[in-house]
Amino acid sequence: RSTYYDLVKKMNRPDVDADLKAEIKAIYEENEGRYGYRRIRDKLTNRGQKVNHKKVQRIMKELGLKCVVRMKKYKSYKGKVGRIA
Template sequence: MSRSGYYKWVKRKPTKTEKRLRHLINCIQKVYDEHKGIYGYRRITIYLNHYLNASVNHKCVYRLMRLLELKAVIRRKRYTYKPHKPQHIAENVLNREFQVDYKAMGVLLTDIT
């Protein structure tokens, strides 16, 4: 690269697109921090378009978030298991004596596994 080309690049003025992208980067960072990193690129796009009237595409937000190394925090699902005692406990009528006289419908067994 020539010396004159470098200094021309250093002294150039930012274009409208660069200004817009810098503004979007600041907005994305603000929204990401405001929501503690929970929002991904889809929800940030919706937020920018709805609340800030930015009219930005989701692919642009995705690209800028990759540039800033921002990723959505994936929250763990909470399992709500409540231990409880059974309401009705059946009586142990057989006492593990499974060999009985064969009567019609005398003893009915099942396996719950």
């Protein structure tokens, strides 16, 4: 029973991080989804908001934001191996 009342109390509470969520989403969309939680945290710090990286990571997970991971280009060595000393 206590869990139910705790849940009801949480639902009626206003969202404390609403402005931070909007800011994170704006930075994410500004950079076309290329920024991860570390770079977004750095941008927020530059804008004057001191936020922990774990909080930014948690909010991004809630909003479903993931950065685009670039694939590394395949590099094969083509050439002659020099004389070994």
